Amino acid sequence: MHSLFKDSDFKIHERLKIKSLSTLISQIPTSKGWSNIFKKFSNSSHFESLQRFLVDEYSSNYCFPKPENIFRAFKLTSFQDVKVVILGQDPYHGVGQADGLAFSVPERVNTPPSLRNIFVELSNDIGGVRSTDLSNLASQGVLLLNSCLSVRSSEPRSHRNKGWELLIDLVLQEINENKSGVCFILWGKDAETLGNNIDLAKHRLFISAHPSPLSAYRGFFGSKPFSNVNNALIELGENEINWLM
Numbered sequence: 001m002h003s004l005f006k007d008s009d010f011k012i013h014e015r016l017k018i019k020s021l022s023t024l025i026s027q028i029p030t031s032k033g034w035s036n037i038f039k040k041f042s043n044s045s046h047f048e049s050l051q052r053f054l055v056d057e058y059s060s061n062y063c064f065p066k067p068e069n070i071f072r073a074f075k076l077t078s079f080q081d082v083k084v085v086i087l088g089q090d091p092y093h094g095v096g097q098a099d100g101l102a103f104s105v106p107e108r109v110n111t112p113p114s115l116r117n118i119f120v121e122l123s124n125d126i127g128g129v130r131s132t133d134l135s136n137l138a139s140q141g142v143l144l145l146n147s148c149l150s151v152r153s154s155e156p157r158s159h160r161n162k163g164w165e166l167l168i169d170l171v172l173q174e175i176n177e178n179k180s181g182v183c184f185i186l187w188g189k190d191a192e193t194l195g196n197n198i199d200l201a202k203h204r205l206f207i208s209a210h211p212s213p214l215s216a217y218r219g220f221f222g223s224k225p226f227s228n229v230n231n232a233l234i235e236l237g238e239n240e241i242n243w244l245m
Contacts, residue, residue: 029071033079037174041167050163054150062153064091065098070149072100076138082175083141083238084183084229087168087191088114089210090148093156102144103211104134117211117220125224128244136245145171147190160190168194176203181236183229187211187220204232 029038041047057063065072091098092112097105103115111119111132123129138144147168152158172194175182180202186195188210198205206228209219230240 029074032074032077034074034171037167037170040170044166046163046166053159053162057150057152057159062095063150063159064093064095064153065100065150069098069100073102073138073144076101076135077141077143079174079179081141082143082179082182083233084185084241085143085145085172085175086185087172087187087194088146089188089190089212090146090151090157090159093151093154093158095153098151099133099135101134101138102146104144105132107131107133113213114211114216117213117216121211121221121223122226122243124221125226126230126243130244137241137243140241140245142241143171143175147194165190165194172198181233181238183232185225185229188215204229204236 029035054063058067086102088102091100091102092105092114094112096109097112099106103118105112105115109132115132119129134142134144145168148157148159148162148164149167150159150164172184176198181204182202183204183206184195184198186192186205186207191210192207195205195207206223206225208223208225209215211220226241226243230243233240
């Protein structure tokens, strides 16, 4: 199915939006229990350099997701409600794909290869199919994050090592220290590196290759993350995630 966005229309839209990016970054989430994390981040030198980088990037290039969706994962899932963290690499780098939730795309957009592989594993693991829009997972307590929260068009990993990793590390640290019984699904080397300090006495950790076509056959397929997480949640006294909802 084709995207609703024409490439030219999307670029014009982003040009109009970018003037407010610096304001957006300055008004990072202060509700849903994330305020302590973002306060620490906004007081760091990394935040200042990241903000300058993003303003320049979004002004000079076509970047994703839309500025207003950069922190969408934190707006849809409160700190209190987090039961599962899925951590990937960086947002989709095609027009109209990235929606601010890791691996999710709007329903009327073509399914990216990584998400298609996730659906293959989902079907083989627990059976069934689901929408490409993963926001209903977020509402169940699944925090859908990437190691980087932005990317330049057609250039994967282009916003790597610019400061996002510090924020994600702070998020994981806060969850690790101040919650218990959270299931962490780490897909790919970047995610695995950020998850090195997770306390396995308190939480459950599921690591595999990234679902990208470049690595899915090197440990993602057959990893059964969805059933394994639900089994772990039951053991922890939590409700299962409805992955097909």
